[in-house]
Amino acid sequence: MPTLETTVNGVTFPNPFVIASGPPGTNARVICRSFADGWGGASAKTLSLDASKIINVAPRYGRLKGSDGQPYGWENIELISTMPFDQWLDEFKKIKDQHPDRVLIASVMEEFNKDRWFEMIERCEAAGVDMFECNFSCPHGLPERKMGSAMGVNPDILHEVCTWVRSATKLPVWAKMTPNVTSIEDVSRACLSAGIDGISAINTIRSVIGVDLDTLRPMPTVEGYSTPGGYSCKAIKPISLRMNMEIATLIRDEFPGRSLSGIGGIETGEDAAEFILLGADTVQVCTGVMLHGYKLVQKMSDQLLAFMQRHGFETIDDFKGKSLPYITTHTDLVERQAKAKARKAAAREKAGLLRDEHWDGDEFVKQSDELVG
Ligand SMILES: Cc1cc2nc3c(=O)[nH]c(=O)nc-3n(C[C@H](O)[C@H](O)[C@H](O)COP(=O)(O)O)c2cc1C
Secondary structure: OOOOOEEOOEEEOOOOEEEOOHHOOOOOHHHHHOOOOOOOEOOOOEEOOHHHHHHOOOOOOEEOOOOOEEEEEEEOOOOOOOOOOHHHHHHHHHHHHHOOOOOOEEOOOOOHHHHHHHHHHHHHHHOOEEEEEEEEOOOOOOHHHHHHHHHHHOOOHHHHHHHHHHHHOOEEEEEOOOOOOHHHHHHHHHHHHOOEEEEEEEEOOOEEEHHHHHHOOOOOEEEOOOEEEEEEEHHHHHHHHHHHHHHHHHHHHHOOOEEEEEEOOOHHHHHHHHHOOOOOEEEEEOHHHHOOOOOHHHHHHHHHHHHHHHHOOEEEEEEHOOHHHHHHHHHHHHHHHHHHHHHHHHHHHHHHHOHHHHHHOOOOOHHHHOOOO
């Protein structure tokens, strides 16, 4: 029987399914519920030292639905956690008391200020979290305060902040990347070269979900106005899978041993298998949980185990990155196809014995037989 248990950066996850930072990880009550339903880990809703600066609006979500009525695209203009920092520390203690075997990740964000990052990291660590995820990726609201993706698009700032975080804690640290960059490798390299343990990718893609054709106002509409938000759900999976592959290749080539947590449009065990085949160690789910509830993890686990059984894989490591060597350049595809065509033409010519030098001593009777009309 295959196992879903996996060890990443020295931390053992009962399974690779992690709640992604967002509404499904907003407090101890919901995180404990997710653990009771089977999630291996949870990245809590991103916190900062001063929650009084975080003011949400409503509505703050927008959806695109397919002809079956099911959402496939989701936009949000939600900010990070509104829960006071001290309250988060109590919630972390409660969660670890109740679920010591599950992996609790503190998702953290702060301004470009070393002392603030140190204070945040040290106090979360004292509250008992297992690891950190630095949110360098929220695409709306926070960048106006030079936080989130305002840092995530700047390799120099990323390197410096990751250096601070690295020296502030011995616990594993992941950097959560924004996809709203030209090169996901450049920003990931900036973080990894500062010594952190892994990358989580991706956060949401900057978007405008639509325009209301009656009111002519962009959506989601707040007092008649809107602002670009972050796009998630199934529709972003091909983009997140591509970025996952690029980061996994970077890790393989330049930072062996570091880890990758794949995020973006994951809703099934088969989606998870694809991310792991392209190099992820764990996978995270946010919108999928908002649509299908916490029990989704049970279906995903069954589907992933069935995939592993079908291929004879015993552990996640048995197939991690297995599809990565088959990504190449377009020029290489052209060369491979030309060679394959030439091989097939030669085989056809040989099968038709078009030239006398194709007759073979061992195959002589078979070849004669094949030429009978
Ligand atoms: C409503 C909402 C709120 C989110 N809040 C956060 C957050 O506080 N911190 C964070 O790192 N990511 C946040 N995210 C991003 C998700 O963690 C995830 O990276 C993204 O939604 C893509 O994954 P998905 O398609 O599974 O949702 C949020 C996403 C949504 C939909």
